[in-house]
Amino acid sequence: AKTKPKPAPIYYSPLTGEKVADEAATKQAVTAIMIENSPDARPQSGIKQAGVVYEAIAEGGITRFLTLHQQDKPQLIGPVRSLRMYYVDWLASYDASVAHVGGSAFALKEVRNGKYRDIDQFYNGGSYWRATDRYAPHNVYTSFAKLDALNAAKGYTTSTFKSFDRVDGAASKAPNATSIAINISGPLYNSTYTYDKANNRYNRFLAGAPHNDREEGQLT
Numbered sequence: 001a002k003t004k005p006k007p008a009p010i011y012y013s014p015l016t017g018e019k020v021a022d023e024a025a026t027k028q029a030v031t032a033i034m035i036e037n038s039p040d041a042r043p044q045s046g047i048k049q050a051g052v053v054y055e056a057i058a059e060g061g062i063t064r065f066l067t068l069h070q071q072d073k074p075q076l077i078g079p080v081r082s083l084r085m086y087y088v089d090w091l092a093s094y095d096a097s098v099a100h101v102g103g104s105a106f107a108l109k110e111v112r113n114g115k116y117r118d119i120d121q122f123y124n125g126g127s128y129w130r131a132t133d134r135y136a137p138h139n140v141y142t143s144f145a146k147l148d149a150l151n152a153a154k155g156y157t158t159s160t161f162k163s164f165d166r167v168d169g170a171a172s173k174a175p176n177a178t179s180i181a182i183n184i185s186g187p188l189y190n191s192t193y194t195y196d197k198a199n200n201r202y203n204r205f206l207a208g209a210p211h212n213d214r215e216e217g218q219l220t
Contacts (some may be wrong), residue, residue, distance in 0.1 A: 009182065014163035015051040015070040015094070028070050029151055030096040030159040031119075033142070034103075035065040036081040039188060040138045042206075046077030048213035048220075054090050058082075061185040068094055070159070076215060078141035080128065083107040088116070095159040097151050101128070101140050117156045124150055171200040196220075206209070 020026060035044055037055070042216065047053060050067035058064045059083075066087045073114055083103030086117075088110050093167050097117035102108065111118045121128045127146040131139040180193040180202065191211065193202035204211045204219040211219045 013071055017166045027158045029156050030068055030070045031147055032091040032096040032098045033067045033077055034081050034083055034100040035067055036079045037063045041079045043212045043214040045214045046074035048216035049074045051105045055187055058084055063189045073144035075143040079138045080140045080142055081205055097156050104140045158195055
């Protein structure tokens with residue numbers, strides 16, 4: 001009697017839950033990047049392709065993003081800004097490198113203690129550049145061509161971490177959260193997420209307008 005061949009295994013990214021090519025892809029290195037969100041930094045680049053994004057107030061009510069990337073490889077990312085301690089706490093569980101331009105005293109003391117994969121622009125200037133179409137300090141950019149090369153040179157080639165618990169992602173027949181308002185700071189930083197049932201996603205609005213990635217369009 002013939003035996004049925006075993007079905008090929010299916011692998012999923014631990015960062016996004018999306019299908020990936022093979023088991024090696026599930027161990028691919030994760031890179032975290034500090035992205036500015038002041039009005040002078042908008043529209044940003046590289047955020048829409050991120051697998052996970054954290055947002056918090058940095059100072060003066062101005063928020064910043066910590067974007068986490070694994071399979072996605074945007075080739076224009078920024079503006080890159082400085083690190084704060086709570087972002088270090090969030091990125092720690094992802095076994096991630098962290099790209100930033102300096103940071104607060106507490107954050108730098110922690111991220112430079114030898115337990116983290118620090119790829120600060122201060123010590124790796126060749127992996128970053130300053131754009132000419134924006135004023136400093138809102139003009140530091142990087143790319144995954146540069147970050148992948150930097151990570152490889154430092155031996156940061158894999159990441160192992162626990163994934164989020166997930167469900168099947170099927171659209172609800174009767175969604176009860178069609179609009180979610182997040183008043184994180186003030187009018188320039190408050191955001192709203194509006195449910196797009198046709199695509200089963202939430203579209204992001206910032207300061208009353210669509211929040212756009214400069215190259216990729218509206219964030220979701």
